[in-house]
Amino acid sequence: EIVLTQSPGTLSLSPGERATLSCRASQIYSSNYLAWYQQKPGQAPRLLIYGASRRATGIPDRFSGSGSGTDFTLTISRLEPEDFAVYYCQQYETFGQGTKVEIK
């Protein structure tokens, strides 16, 4: 069974700052199966990144994904007000526990 560990649990940043979110898998799997989602309060998750580094349709280029093996990263280059949300990584049918990006 895959376990995905996201860190940090909460990230407190200001608009315009860079956000770096981590997702670590318990075993090595293909990076084809690593995706990232954004979820705002009261909304469904939205696909941001798939295949570890490919942006989904309509996702701004300030969002980028990287990594391979067991370590993956979601980077938001410059936080916009609408980016403050919870972010989940997913591999196979398992989701991480989420990282909350909050306004400092």
Place this chain on the structure above:
Amino acid sequence: QVQLQESGPGLVKPSQTLSLTCTVSGGSMSSGGYYWSWIRQPAGKGLEWIGRIYTSGSTKYNPSLQSRVSISVDTSRNRFSLRLTSVTAADTAVYYCARDRNSGWHSEWFGPWGQGTLVTVSS
């Protein structure tokens, strides 16, 4: 643009069966080789995959729920459904349906998602 919409009762009594339907619009479920999944989220908690179905009727379920869950598809009406039996308070959650890009073995990503529907298990 494909859209998904969940529907079904918002309140279910303990020990009874939870039934939800997801209607897909903006495209045929049978095109593109996608699978179709159910995912749930208890209040304030993370996401749990429940199971998926292909338009052929082939299914796969989360082992932790397998004994209680079934998913079916009606391609003529472009919708798929979830049944979860013997529910308890632990099944209270927002239930989402989502399109599932799948290798045939595992999910690669989910998108788009329905808006979600809250199901409360209470007497």
